[in-house]
Amino acid sequence: MKKPILSLLTFFAASSLSITSCQTPPEVNQEDVTRIITTLASDEMEGRMIFTPGIEKASQFIQEEFKKAGLEYLEGMDSYNQQFNIYSITPGNAIISVDGKVVEPQNFLTMSSAESLEWPELEGVTVHTVAASDNFQSKYGEISRMSGKNLVLVDPAHKDFFGRVKNFTLRANRATEVNNNDATVMVLTNNTAIKSLNVKIENTVKAQSLSNVTGKITGNRENEIVLFGAHYDHLGIREGMEGDNLFNGANDDASGTTAVITLAKYFAAMGKKPERTIVFVAFTAEESGGYGSRHFSEQLNPDEIVAMFNIEMIGKGAKEGPNTAWITGFEKSSFGKLLQEAVEGTEYTFYPDPYPTQNLFYRSDNATLARLGVPAHSISTTQIDIDQDYHKASDEVSTLDMAHMTNTIKAIAKAAERMISGEQTPTRVDPSGLR
Ligand SMILES: [Zn+2]
Structure with a gap:
């Protein structure tokens, strides 16, 4: 007042x-x-x-x-144009094998900005589980923000929500960088003690230019x-x-x-x-x-x-x-x-x-x-x-x-x-x- x-x-x-x-x-x-x-x-x-x-x-x-x-101009720049790229990612082929068996397409999804990525083994991959009793929807936010190499084993009790997430990831989306090493792979399975893993992911990645306009006194x-x-x-x-x-x-x-x-x-x-x-x-x-x-x-x-x-x-x-x-x-x-x-x-x-x-x-x-x-x-x-x-x-x-x-x-x-x-x-x- x-x-x-x-x-x-x-x-x-x-x-x-x-x-x-x-x-x-x-x-x-x-x-x-x-x-x-x-x-x-x-x-x-x-x-x-x-x-x-x-x-x-x-x-x-x-x-x-x-x-x-x-x-x-801002420090280190030679114009007011602060240009950068973002990347549109269109999912392509992906093959996931667990314990030597190829996972059916409806039972896995990938979150990746890689043009081409290959994990020949389980070593170096962090394994997470979503149990039948877990609230998958509330865990999902955290999972989608994870960095590094991640495998998420989701109990088939969450089949419906898994399907929705899969559809979402199949659409073209955007990333701020291309990362050919890291990804999050989710598999719908009740096997929580897996011994081997093989992942191959391909996406179509297109760089697109954006610009802020910046200046200073x-x-x-x-x-x-x-x-x-x-x-x-x-x-x-x-x-x-x-x-x-x-x-x-x-x-x-x-x-x-x-x-x-x-x-x-x-x-x-x-x-x-x-x-x-x-x-x-x-x-x-x-x-x-x-x-x-x-x-x-x-x-x-x-x-x-x-x-x-x-x-x-x-x-x-x-x-x-x-x-x-x-x-x-x-x-x-x-x-x-x-x-x-x-x-x-x-x-x-x-x-x-x-x-x-x-x-x-x-x-x-x-x-x-x-x-x-x-x-x-x-x-x-x-x-x-x-x-x-x-x-x-x-x-x-x-x-x-x-x-x-x-x-x-x-x-x-x-x-x-x-x-x-x-x-x-x-x-x-x-x-x-x-x-
Ligand atoms: Zn506005």
Whole structure:
């Protein structure tokens, strides 16, 4: 809750500060905000679906804007383009033999990103069992995340669920790397004392290129990073759909991407080296598995990121009225509290995510960084429970409120000031408390 008297005092304190400061602060300009979001959400960008020319155009545009801002490249890079591959895996032939006998196809399944893999013996393979009395469904999550060479012997009591998993693994899926040694092989059998094993797996593996767009302003404390991010990908064009089938993704998340670009310009225009390094990233593939934020988080030391502002869907007014935004995972670090304090005395307010049952903290790129301990939260203003345009072709610029968006970007800039100056550092997120 805001306290009017305190707010007024803070206001006077703030204004006297700006009188004594000698530099005119840069402006967040509504015209430029409108130009950027209109470009990103234009039909020319074809809904910014991964692996399409439309998202390439969007990437080019963001890179040009980062250049205009004068951002530096991230360390070790020679452009703003953070390119990486993911792999589409289409299952091919697999032959599994246990104790010298070939297992019937309906009684085994493989989880592997190998182009070609061969295990001639049981040695080196870890054997797990799922007994008839075990809850296979609840064990499955853990099993699917195992690394190394694994054989899982599943009691035939779980035949039905096994069949469902098998069908799932037979479809093409994606992996972040090709691994020609490791796999998880599951066999439906009541033999839990097997003596020999032979595995041959072949998949068709196709590399596909993805790119984040990244840039930075190096601070005096080079290795303390304040991160601003938003995803620039969206859902593209839906073939076979009647009427408008181009999903422009204006609110989701051209609005957040616009904020990231605008903040880059704003902080670069300060004209002096910030105390902390500021990194800006437009993530790819948020809508298709979160591969962009995953790759990004592996390119730097997450311990160096002191805070992450993930900006999602800020084009429409929030539930609590104009000039408000909400923060996901409010209780997971002191990030939200610091933001609230930072804008006290202004006309803007931050408050906790009003839709806790929607699990929004886990539904965007911030979660990837939060699982590494980073105080990484999404800031949004959209009434997700009643919004008519969310993940619809109607998510167009005409439905957005540019003045509100501009005010929100200004509030985020203000809220980040003392984190960038090094005066404030949010507490870390405890990854053990996360899903
Ligand atoms: Zn989104």
